[in-house]
Amino acid sequence: GESVGLHLPTLSVQEGDNSIINCAYSNSASDYFIWYKQESGKGPQFIIDIRSNMDKRQGQRVTVLLNKTVKHLSLQIAATQPGDSAVYFCAENMEYGNKLVFGAGTILRVKS
C-alpha cells in the first residue's frame, strides 16, 4: 500500500506485504534526510538516512528513495511486520548547522 504524507494519514497493510510511505519536503536546499519511527510513548527512532547526492539507499528491509526534482522522499518497508506499526516521520536538515525539521508523519498499521 501507499500513502501521501503531510496530514498524518493512516496506511493499513497486511502482514507480509510491502509498505510505501511518502513525504514531500519543503526546502530545495535541504541536503540530508532521515526517516524516523515513533512508537506510542517513545521518542523517534532512526531508521535510515540519505544525502542529497544519492537517490536511493537500502538498509535491512527498508529502502529510501529521494527525488530532488519534485522534492519527494519515500520509505519502502519490505515484508511488513506487526512490530512495524508506528508513526513514521521524514525529517530534512534545512541548513548546515543541524536545523532538523520534521514532516507531518504517517501512521502505519499492520494487520495480522
Add this chain to the structure above:
Amino acid sequence: DTEVTQTPKHLVMGMTNKKSLKCEQHMGHRAMYWYKQKAKKPPELMFVYSYEKLSINESVPSRFSPECPNSSLLNLHLHALQPEDSALYLCASSQDPTGANTEAFFGQGTRLTVV
C-alpha cells in the same frame, strides 16, 4: 552507549511553578536539541546547541529557557507556563554541528502537563 536520557519521564506543574527538564548523553555529541511534540503532530524544533552555544532559537517564548552546562548535559528551565504548553518534550543529540550531517538520536521524552 547510544542513549539520550531524559528526566523526569512525567511532570505535572502549576502555572506559577518553576521546573527543569534534564537531558544527558555520553556519545561525545556536540549538537543537542530540544523539540516539543503535541499529540498526533510532528516534533517541532525549539532550540539547537552547537558546541555548548545556542545556535538556533525558533522564536520560543521566554518562559522556556535552555541551558547547556557542558557537552553532555542540556536543561530546559520552565517558568510561568500555560496549559497549552502541555506536550511531550524531546531532547536529541547528533555528532558534529559543523561536519557532514549525521543522524540525531532522541530520548524518550518528558510528558509535561501544565495545570
